[in-house]
Amino acid sequence: MKRLFDLALAMVFTVIMVLPITAVAIAVKLTSSGPILYWSDRVGRDNRIFKMPKFRSMRTDTPAVATHLLQRPGLWLTPIGSFLRKSSLDELPQIWNILTGDMSFVGPRPALFNQDDLIAQRAKMGVHKLIPGLTGWAQVNGRDELPISEKVRLDAEYLERQTFLFDVKILWMTAVKVLARDGVSH
Numbered sequence: 001m002k003r004l005f006d007l008a009l010a011m012v013f014t015v016i017m018v019l020p021i022t023a024v025a026i027a028v029k030l031t032s033s034g035p036i037l038y039w040s041d042r043v044g045r046d047n048r049i050f051k052m053p054k055f056r057s058m059r060t061d062t063p064a065v066a067t068h069l070l071q072r073p074g075l076w077l078t079p080i081g082s083f084l085r086k087s088s089l090d091e092l093p094q095i096w097n098i099l100t101g102d103m104s105f106v107g108p109r110p111a112l113f114n115q116d117d118l119i120a121q122r123a124k125m126g127v128h129k130l131i132p133g134l135t136g137w138a139q140v141n142g143r144d145e146l147p148i149s150e151k152v153r154l155d156a157e158y159l160e161r162q163t164f165l166f167d168v169k170i171l172w173m174t175a176v177k178v179l180a181r182d183g184v185s186h
Helices: 002-031 081-087 089-100 116-125 148-161 164-180
Strands: 037-043 049-055 104-106 133-135
Touching (some): 002 104, 116 148, 133 164
């Protein structure tokens, strides 16, 4: 049922968001050189690597590490990068991963391929068995500010509590937080 919900919602979402997606793509292209999308290697279900797109909010010469590991991350942002991140518009291309089945709307956020500590802790707690999500329980409970151990604890809590209604609650909480720009560091 979760996969059918993801597909139906992804199709509706794509139709509704086609104009904003197009506008953001044009804005990215007009404000910085390089590709519109940034494809990163992410860890999916059962620790399988997949490619995840985002609208590019960072310069093309930015190191491939988690943003919090960069010295002065704001220096790496494109002219509209901060806005894209704070509004979560940079995440819109991930609808592609939902359509292909690499991601779900709700699940733990996919780790970067080189976040070994996060990957190991998730595997220890069984979280690696979940399909990663566009949003998740950890996202709505702190997002960028959470230490890895707390993210994993919340991801494990989601593993235990996951139901259709819990997913709907997380989607609602996500919408509220995105509109309030709550929990975004850059």
